[in-house]
Every structure is written in structure tokens, then in C-alpha cells.
Amino acid sequence: MDYLYLSKELSMDFHLLDMENWERREYYTHYINEVVCTYSITVDMDITGLEGQKLYPAML
Numbered sequence: 001m002d003y004l005y006l007s008k009e010l011s012m013d014f015h016l017l018d019m020e021n022w023e024r025r026e027y028y029t030h031y032i033n034e035v036v037c038t039y040s041i042t043v044d045m046d047i048t049g050l051e052g053q054k055l056y057p058a059m060l
Helices: 025-034 055-059
Strands: 006-008 014-016
Touching: none
Parallel strands: none
Antiparallel strands: 006 014
């Protein structure tokens, strides 16, 4: 697969990566194609205003 990717440096400038010659390509393609990554978050939420409503539909 051929991909075009952008690399973000500290200056916030973007530049194209040469995927054919990038020294970390093997690692990147492994993680992007083989490793299932997920993110989750836990927050405090005030639900006192939802009295009488079902919680899940209200969160959507």
C-alpha cells in the first residue's frame, strides 16, 4: 500500500513523508495495519437535570 502522510514538527509546519525511504516505515505500517488501537475517556458529569430520562439516549 502506498500512503501519503504528514509529519507535524514543533513549528507546526507539515511536510510529506517519503514512505518508500522512511526509516520507521516498517513500524508505522505494522501499527497502522495490525494493532487495534482504541481510546477511552472518563469524565465527571452532572446528570441531575436528566431526572426521569434514560441515561444512554441522553448522552448521545
